[in-house]
Amino acid sequence: MRFSVRNRYNGEEICSGEAPSLKALIQSVLESNKNFSMANLAGEDLSGLDLGRIDLNEAKLTNANLAGTNMYDAQMEDADLAGAILSEARLLGAKLCGAALVNANLQGANLLRADLTRADLTGATFCEATLFGADLSYARLCEADLSRATLTEAVFAHANLYRAKLWKTKLSRATFNRAKLVEADLSGSELSNASFFRADLSHANLSGVLAFRATMNEADLSGANLSNASLWGALMIAANLVGAQVIDANLHGADLTGAFLDEVDLSKADTSRAIIINQRS
Secondary structure, eight states: OOOOOOOBBTTTEEEEOOSSSHHHHHHHHHHTTOOOOOOBOOTTTTTHHHHHHHHOOOOOOTOOOTOOOOTTTOOOOOOBOHHHHHOBBBTTTTTTTTTBBBBOOTOBBOOOOOOOOOOOEEEEBBBTTBBBTBBOOBBTTOOBBBBBBBBBTOOOOOOBTOBBBBBTTTTOOBBBBTBBOOOOOOTTBOOOOOOOTTTTTTBBBTTOBBOOOOBBBBBBBBTTOOOOOOOOOOBBBBOTTOOBBOOOBTTTBBBBBTTTTTTTTGGGGTTTOOOOOOOOO
């Protein structure tokens, strides 16, 4: 049977040939041609293929099956992967800036140091995925599920994580400066040495987090749940904690200089050696 891959915009042929399936055709031409930019591969089964260093910039891969694919250093800038299955895919160093991954499934995927800047990851699933050192600056992750993922040293500067699920994630040394985490669930996560400078964590769930020496200067934590949180040595200078819950929180050695503490009952928290001066309301 004859199959072909065409440009999503003008219909021009990218490759064609006789093969048992489109998947087999792509596999046969990959050694000589890795340029599939702007290709229309929507809904296709490409699972398990070795697509390392392939060029899929601006390609249409909506609802495609890419489970278990090897896509290290792949170029997928501005690609449309909405609804795609990328579970257990290897995307180490992949370039996905500006890509659309709305409701995509990346469970267990490896995105070590991948570039996801400006990507739309609304509703995407990253459960137990590895995003060590990945860059998600300015990404949209509203209601995305990153539970139990490894996000050590990941960058979420200016990202929107409204109602995102980040419970029991590894976020040590991650950067969330100026990110929006309104109503996000970070319960039970590892946040040691993470930075949340001017981040919006209003009404977020941070119960039981381990945030040793985390930086939350000028962050908005109003109405947040910090019950049983370990914030030993955390920097919370000028942070807004109005109405926050701190029952059994460990604030030993934390710096809350100039913090807004209206409606906060610190008597139920461990504030030994904490700096609580120049409180403002």
